[in-house]
Amino acid sequence: MKIAVTADLHLNSKHLDRALALQNILAQLNTEGIQHLIIAGDLFDKDGDESAYSSFLDPCRSYPDIQIHLIPGNHDSEQSLADLHLDSLHKYCTPKAVEFEGLQVLFVPYQKSLSMGDVINAAINFPEGQAWVLVGHGDFIDGSRESNPREKGIYMPLKKSDILESNLKKVFLGHIHKPTDLKNPLGGKVIYPGSPQGLDVSETGHRRFLVLDTNRIEISERRVQSNSIFLDETFFVFPSDQEMKQLREQLEQRLMHADWKNEKERIYVRLQVVGFSRQKDELIKLFTLEVKSLGIKLYESSHSNQSPNPNFDGLLNATDPQRNLVARKVIEKIDLLDAKLENSLPLEIEDKSRWRFDQGEPSKEQVKMAALKTIYQIGG
Ligand SMILES: [Mn+2]
Structure with a gap:
């Protein structure tokens, strides 16, 4: 039975x-x-x-x-x-x-x-x-x-x-x-x-x-066919002339894929954007509009001391062009470390061991964030 x-x-x-x-x-x-x-x-x-x-x-x-x-x-x-x-x-x-x-x-x-x-x-x-x-x-x-x-x-x-x-x-x-x-x-x-x-x-x-x-x-x-489904998503952005594109791709991958598309009506999302932006205020404006136009429902906390949603507290300004260049190179290198990538590492990198992001290790976004904080000298 x-x-x-x-x-x-x-x-x-x-x-x-x-x-x-x-x-x-x-x-x-x-x-x-x-x-x-x-x-x-x-x-x-x-x-x-x-x-x-x-x-x-x-x-x-x-x-x-x-x-x-x-x-x-x-x-x-x-x-x-x-x-x-x-x-x-x-x-x-x-x-x-x-x-x-x-x-x-x-x-x-x-x-x-x-x-x-x-x-x-x-x-x-x-x-x-x-x-x-x-x-x-x-x-x-x-x-x-x-x-x-x-x-x-x-x-x-x-x-x-x-x-x-x-x-x-x-x-x-x-x-x-x-x-x-x-x-x-x-x-x-x-x-x-x-x-x-x-x-x-x-x-x-x-x-x-x-x-x-x-x-x-x-x-x-x-x-369970429940009435409300909650999602809690953090998006990461690094300085480039394609910052909004970076965020759009993450929206697509995490919220607009087939699994969730049919259930849009009952999904409530908490969104957080972290990272570094060349024009933070502009990016916030564009992203907020994009979320609205996609019809994403935002989660509202029942607690009175709720933080804003989407939350941009972890998004920082990056205006120094030389640091931005260094940051972009570092981001590319971190992407190459991913064990999931098939192609081999460039010759000049001696240590060919790959990073198993998330599997008991920090996520790729956390590693990138830590690297960027060092480059922009934030939080020592
Ligand atoms: Mn319980």
């Missing part, structure tokens, strides 16, 4: 696009004939916020045959879950194993000041050879932990040593909103489904939910 998994909906009556994402997940499950949806915590944004209940109850009532399996996350620890009542809702406020056609799923609710390992070890007493899956809410610790930028500190940690047991096949965690690449589960087993609707511009791109096949113990993903 198939079971769907999501987490971190953060339902809030002020953000109805999050309820629409849930509605869309349920509609897709209904079409596919999937009858179970696991929600791995943070169903609600604020514990005890009654105004958000209908964002959950209304979509669920439209699909009464889909069973909802819910654990609390750190955002909905007590009140909200106690007040929720629905025939199709199964709440797990203490650790509990549930069997789905031969596969055991251990639900571990979020509990403050406990580690997940302590709870699991006490809770498992499956028979020898019984395959099982873990559902929890918190941080996975394997040394290269990706923290939740919204919440500092460590939440109900799960360590790599906690998941070594060979009958534990998969781990689904809520808390980190960035979806884990299915090809690279953390620690070999841990997958964060991620938030099905980006909460703000820091949660970018298409969102998804997961489907677990309980017979083959395989995970696949489905795209």
Whole structure:
């Protein structure tokens, strides 16, 4: 059988696009004939916020045959879950194993000041050879932990040593909103489904939910048809007589390509331009007009202290013609360093090793920016 998994909906009556994402997940499950949806915590944004209940109850009532399996996350620890009542809702406020056609799923609710390992070890007493899956809410610790930028500190940690047991096949965690690449589960087993609707511009791109096949113990993903998609793009410019062309190319590559073109109506972009320009004010004017004429919708923060969008704070004037010449040469050389380029390096460069930009190294734009700052003697 198939079971769907999501987490971190953060339902809030002020953000109805999050309820629409849930509605869309349920509609897709209904079409596919999937009858179970696991929600791995943070169903609600604020514990005890009654105004958000209908964002959950209304979509669920439209699909009464889909069973909802819910654990609390750190955002909905007590009140909200106690007040929720629905025939199709199964709440797990203490650790509990549930069997789905031969596969055991251990639900571990979020509990403050406990580690997940302590709870699991006490809770498992499956028979020898019984395959099982873990559902929890918190941080996975394997040394290269990706923290939740919204919440500092460590939440109900799960360590790599906690998941070594060979009958534990998969781990689904809520808390980190960035979806884990299915090809690279953390620690070999841990997958964060991620938030099905980006909460703000820091949660970018298409969102998804997961489907677990309980017979083959395989995970696949489905795209959520959400109402708003966020993109956060930084464009880089260096001094030349083609500065606007540089920006146009980046607009084309990053925002106007086929993937996004059909979805223009629901995409909200935060744009940042950094680098050096020979005529900064003129470039800002042209770029702003271009963005408008392309019909790009700009992201508006709900916070009052929002920075302007597009943001040009990182765009600096470069008026010295000799430095501009040096800058252009350096930019050309950095482009040649890119390991992706097929053609060989010029003879005069002795070190032929290439730079794997982005793969654990700074991005090409960051390298260029650092070089230009040195050339223009900014920031020492
Ligand atoms: Mn969350």
